[in-house]
Amino acid sequence: MAVLVVTLLVADRDGGPDGAGPDTALLDLPRVPWEGGPEYWARFPATADAGWTDPAFFPVVSWFNGISSDEEVRYDRSLGFNTYIGMDPSTPYSLFADNDVYWIGGALNETFTEDSRNWVGTFLDDEVDGRFPPDEARDRLAQLRESAPADRPAYANFTQTVVSRDMTDDDAEALINDYTDVVSVDMYWYTIPFCDWDPYRAVYLLPVEQETCRTASSYGTVVEMLRQRDAADGELQATWQFVEVLNGGPGEGPFLGNIEPDQLRGAVMSSLIHEARGIVYFNQSLSGPCQGGNVIRLSQVQEDFCGAAQVAAAGEVNAQIHELAPVLNTQSYEHDAGPGLDTMLKAHDGYAYLFAMVDGSGPPGERRLDLPAGLAGGEAEVLFEDRTVPVVDGRITDTFTTESTYHVYRIPLEGTGEPA
Structure with missing residues (x-):
């Protein structure tokens, strides 16, 4: 696949580069090619x-x-x-x-x-x-x-x-x-x-x-x-x-x-x-x-x-x-969260969103998900599941019960406070 690299360079402004709200912290990562x-x-x-x-x-x-x-x-x-x-x-x-x-x-x-x-x-x-x-x-x-x-x-x-x-x-x-x-x-x-x-x-x-x-x-x-x-x-x-x-x-x-x-x-x-x-x-x-x-x-x-x-x-x-x-509807970041995983990383309105599933390389079970720099840490809210998971040393550890299990983590960007 041809790769288009776009890096987020501007922070603390109204209307982030993805056109979908302010980014109040920097995620210095390349972007996934965007046509969405x-x-x-x-x-x-x-x-x-x-x-x-x-x-x-x-x-x-x-x-x-x-x-x-x-x-x-x-x-x-x-x-x-x-x-x-x-x-x-x-x-x-x-x-x-x-x-x-x-x-x-x-x-x-x-x-x-x-x-x-x-x-x-x-x-x-x-x-x-x-x-x-x-x-x-x-x-x-x-x-x-x-x-x-x-x-x-x-x-x-x-x-x-x-x-x-x-x-x-x-x-x-x-x-x-x-x-x-x-x-x-x-x-x-x-x-x-x-x-x-x-x-x-x-x-x-x-x-x-x-x-x-x-x-x-x-x-x-x-x-x-x-x-x-x-x-x-x-x-x-x-x-x-x-x-x-x-x-x-x-x-x-x-x-x-x-x-x-x-x-x-x-x-x-x-x-x-x-x-x-x-x-x-x-x-x-x-x-x-x-x-x-x-x-x-x-x-x-x-x-x-x-x-x-x-x-x-x-x-x-x-x-x-x-x-x-x-x-x-925002442009994803390129980020490898770790082996055995399919993930997508996005940022919107002061939060990072990490979508995660196991990939086809092995069985379901426990996985460690590496997070990029620029996140506040502490804990991540797991959307649609009424729970949180701790962020320890820049990682989340969680269980994917079946091959079709997915989790969506919402993590505050640095300086934006705790999850609502």
């Missing part, structure tokens, strides 16, 4: 006009979720979904506008106009790399992009082929870089057969070992590989990540199982830790005993729905995303 947050969405008139430049906004997308009433949209919003891709063509634009949610796609019907503020993006296509040879896929995306509105970001989703060695670098980099402003890959590690194949195919740009293939860390690795492809042309776009609400297996099977609630939350957090700028939920379940074309809606209308726990888990982690949006 309000600055990115300000590039496009549609997203800027719709309010995506608000530091408190983070896109959480429901894939092919039908809405037919305000009540249904309010239910989706209660679970943290604010954006839709895929919809029945009869859906009126008013459902988006009246409920402050957003549409990415084409004009569904005559109620959509060029002035429709909540129509924020164009959806080019899904999985062209899996449906066409590379040259045909490129031609298709080029034609679709040519006819797309210039004021709206263009989005496409791909299969895992573009982050594997099954496609040449030139073909993969062209597909990722030449047509889109937002890009994602769908690879449902927990619920498809790939991890069990014998022989196992280690075909990816970064290692995904078979013994830890079916873990949350694999979702983050996809984001990292996609960002590597995206950086090849020296320009960055927003990378989003898919996570299945129930399962991502094909309808013809075999059915391996549904994602568990803790796995769902962990897959989302791993994606964020690896710098995903949006989360897209695969909202269909095509195999196994709990099937449906709109899992989220089934959880609303069916009593004792078999996927209720997974939908609730999505709502829980989405609530955390929205609470942390002003933090997520």
Whole structure:
């Protein structure tokens, strides 16, 4: 990956260099390459006009979720979904506008106009790399992009082929870089057969070992590989990540199982830790005993729905995303917290935030997390867990019970006082 190094040089001013509040202490660390947050969405008139430049906004997308009433949209919003891709063509634009949610796609019907503020993006296509040879896929995306509105970001989703060695670098980099402003890959590690194949195919740009293939860390690795492809042309776009609400297996099977609630939350957090700028939920379940074309809606209308726990888990982690949006919308620092860890370090309004999970190199358990200089020490608040942990000699020691466990630590920067 091409690395852009940006160092925070100014302290004690209103509006830090990340544009999301004052930094009252210095973290003298390089920055992770940045294409996220309000600055990115300000590039496009549609997203800027719709309010995506608000530091408190983070896109959480429901894939092919039908809405037919305000009540249904309010239910989706209660679970943290604010954006839709895929919809029945009869859906009126008013459902988006009246409920402050957003549409990415084409004009569904005559109620959509060029002035429709909540129509924020164009959806080019899904999985062209899996449906066409590379040259045909490129031609298709080029034609679709040519006819797309210039004021709206263009989005496409791909299969895992573009982050594997099954496609040449030139073909993969062209597909990722030449047509889109937002890009994602769908690879449902927990619920498809790939991890069990014998022989196992280690075909990816970064290692995904078979013994830890079916873990949350694999979702983050996809984001990292996609960002590597995206950086090849020296320009960055927003990378989003898919996570299945129930399962991502094909309808013809075999059915391996549904994602568990803790796995769902962990897959989302791993994606964020690896710098995903949006989360897209695969909202269909095509195999196994709990099937449906709109899992989220089934959880609303069916009593004792078999996927209720997974939908609730999505709502829980989405609530955390929205609470942390002003933090997520700041540029991360490069920092190695120690072996066996995936971490992301940010600073906002006088606090450092360290997001942490175990990586795919070993089992869960106790880890020591090294903190950078410039933190007040004493103790760290563990968000969403109603506890604190001591900071001793610049380190936190904590336990990660499972491979999908994550912790978010909030630590005051020097001179800013104790955690609230």
